[in-house]
Amino acid sequence: MITDERLLRACLGHFATGVTVVTCEVDGVPHGATVNAFTAVSLDPALVLVSLHRRSRAGRHLAGRPFTVNVLGEDQRDLAERFAGRRAEAPPRWAPRPRAGLAPRLAGSLATLSCTPWAAYDGGDHVLFVGRVEEAEYREGGRPLLFYEGGFRGLRAPHRIGISSSGRVRRPRAVEPSDRR
Template sequence: MDGKLLRQAFGKFPTGVTVVTWFDEDGINGITVNSFTSVSLEPPLALVSIDKKANSYKQLQNKPFTINVLADDQEAIAWQFAGRPQEGLDIPWNKEGDSPSIIGVSSYFKCKQWQQYDAGDHVLFIGEVTKFERQDGDSLTFFEGRMGTTAMYKSQEVQ
């Protein structure tokens, strides 16, 4: 199977863009993730998928974490945590609680580790949501390798 073509086919599914963040011995750490989904309302569970080759896979083990759903004006933050440093970027943090959250996101979900599952070259981290917040505004999206915004969906009437 051609992995490049498979990746392009998966890229036909638009996703949101999140940054998963946690505290470690050096301060705050994080990784950009678009493989995020709600799992359950009772108990409240959310899932992120992390590549086993990513340093974050080992660093996130058994730590509380926050899933930050980025707002449409936070593309630079997405690239920063995807391993493309953004010179001069100043990220506003809320450091309260067990894991840090990014100020100004569309929503965030603070989670304690609930389960993790092996999934081929990735690990599925399922967190139990202990706190969440949301705000009005558009979210950042990812489609066919490009960042975008949910605003484009609002201009179309639902029939």
């Protein structure tokens, strides 16, 4: 078993992830935490998973409560930093809830998945919270905020490949400065 935590963190940091803020409500007060350990689990039933450190305040708050996964766009880096505890400028804007009993949602998120608790599992120093998706929304045209090598990043425009009239894929080629007209 690997025991070098720094090496493990460096290796895991080479896997780009999306950035989410997981929100819940405790005694009528909204709480949230920036989380990049998020994944889909199942489509039927609709289940998602978030992983939170077991000693974190967010992990304690989430236990047994409805939660919302707010998928952040490039334009929401300030929210990622705020809910990671790095800075606290303007308070977040909250979106109307789709229905009573669900957790708060952040306005402007690329997508929101409002969940009820399904299960929680031991994951070493983390707890794996599985939620059943009760409501989901997304907005068109946004670009995701990513986390890679310990920092927030944007997504570059995708490379386009062409399809010829015969159906063959034309791979893009590098354009040399002398080729430009």
